[in-house]
Amino acid sequence: MKSRKNYSRQSNSSTGVSRKQFMKNIGGAMLTGSIMAGTGFSLNARAAAAASPKTDTTASSAVEVDRIAADPTAIPGPIRRNTPKTHEIELVSREVISEIEDGVQFHYLTFGGQVPGPFIRVRQGDTVILTHKSAPENVLLHNVDFHSVYGTGGGAEATFVTPGQSQTIKFKAMYPGAYIYHCAVPRMDYHISSGMYGMMLVEPEEGLPEVDHEFYFGQNEIYSQQLAGEKGMHEFNFEDMRKETPQYVLLNGEKQAITANRRGALKVKKGEKARIFFVNGGPNLSSSFHPIGNVWTKTWREGAIASNPERFVQTALVPPGSCGIFEMDFPVASTVHLVDHALSRVANKGMMGDIIVEGPEDPEIFDPNYSA
Structure with missing residues (x-):
């Protein structure tokens, strides 16, 4: 038995940005990857290939959304079954502009157009076929590291995508618990600070006690x-991030x-x-x-x-x-x-x-x- 879930919030407006600007962003990511090679965060061959667009289409700048805050109640319900199943899940990286507070705008990097990213719920022993997609209006390189996954980088090296691309991985949820997932590109601190993180819950085989x-x-x-x-x-402040002094x-x-x-x-x-x-x-x-x-x-x-x-x-x-x-x-x-x-x-x-x-x-x- 398979279930399909699409974690993508639709946007409502956009403005253009040149392919030259898009390539500048990708080039910066590639350069950062080479600088950080000694740290274990270098880009792999798949990421390098992803950073070479095969078409001459233009990207678009971040779109505006009315709300970035995830609804705390909008999560899948408890699992009430005794056998494993296969899930087909699409997780979409979206770069959006929204308000931190009234009149204060910020360029968020997100999964699904919300912070935190969509709540993913599976059961121990389930199989997940996960497709990571980058919205075509994005300009940056993204990927996903799942702390709930056995495998290199928690899937990060296999899920690098540029705007409009997608990559698919398959894994089994082997151990129960609540685990973060997050973007893990070379400037992962910037991407996570801007909103690219969420949770995957792997319920134990016996399930969770009932609550209201x-x-x-x-x-x-x-x-x-x-x-x-x-x-x-x-505008993002990289120096304050380095000093760990947020606004x-x-x-x-x-x-x-x-x-x-x-x-x-x-x-x-x-x-x-x-x-x-x-x-x-x-x-x-x-x-x-x-x-x-x-x-x-x-x-x-x-x-x-x-x-x-x-x-x-x-x-x-x-x-x-x-x-x-x-x-x-x-x-x-x-x-x-x-x-x-x-x-x-x-x-x-x-x-x-x-x-x-x-x-x-x-x-x-x-x-x-x-x-x-």
Whole structure:
């Protein structure tokens, strides 16, 4: 049995850029590859061939999209089967322009036109036929490194594509857990910072316990030549990335994306349970992931779902390039703030999301109006 999934968000506008500019970008990537050959990140023969277009078509500049923040609820449902299957998945690299916050534009590099990239869900033992495609309007070289894959570069060397090209790999999901995938070209830090990361969940053969909600979040830093909040187009700042001093630290690609200030908070009901899938793209900063006004009832650090969970963890450290799986109970009506507890990232750099717990108050657990 096969399932087909296409992870591509359609764009709505574009403007032209010359083939000369396209070749300049490719040439820069090739040069960087040769410089980095000693580091183990050189371009392979397939990438070199991909960087030599066989047609005289022109590329287009990045298109504008209204929203870059991935919807935390838009993920495939839990797997309810006992046998392996084969999935045919298309993952599309898209270069887009969108807003970090109102009036602040940024040139994002994405999988599927969203940050984090599409949530991919399979079962241990499943076979995946994955096609990585580069949208024809792109100008840069892209590939994918899956931490869930046994094989050279996690598939990175086999998935290099230039605009309009595609490459297909086949692999078996051998080990369970939540794993990051990310672009792994020579300037991978720039590509990941700009949004090229996501999660693949490999469910264990026995599946996951039932919960009322599942939510998907990703954290990354943005390095800009402009100050945070300054209106207009923000240009990427490579020097600040080298120094690891970002202007923004974001949850789902936008400042306070999943709050009433931006795209709206998530809502649950008192007494329900939620599972949180969290991926830290980085590329540089670890996240001290914490739910203000709650606690992680169960925590699987590094996304290691085959391990026994820790219980009642207040703050979980998630390094860049890794994931976490968390469960939360909601015993009282409240608003839970999801933050990185390096709190300057909340106060000054935009890293926060909200879950509103609806229901009657329970003064036996929490009484905000208590008087003796």
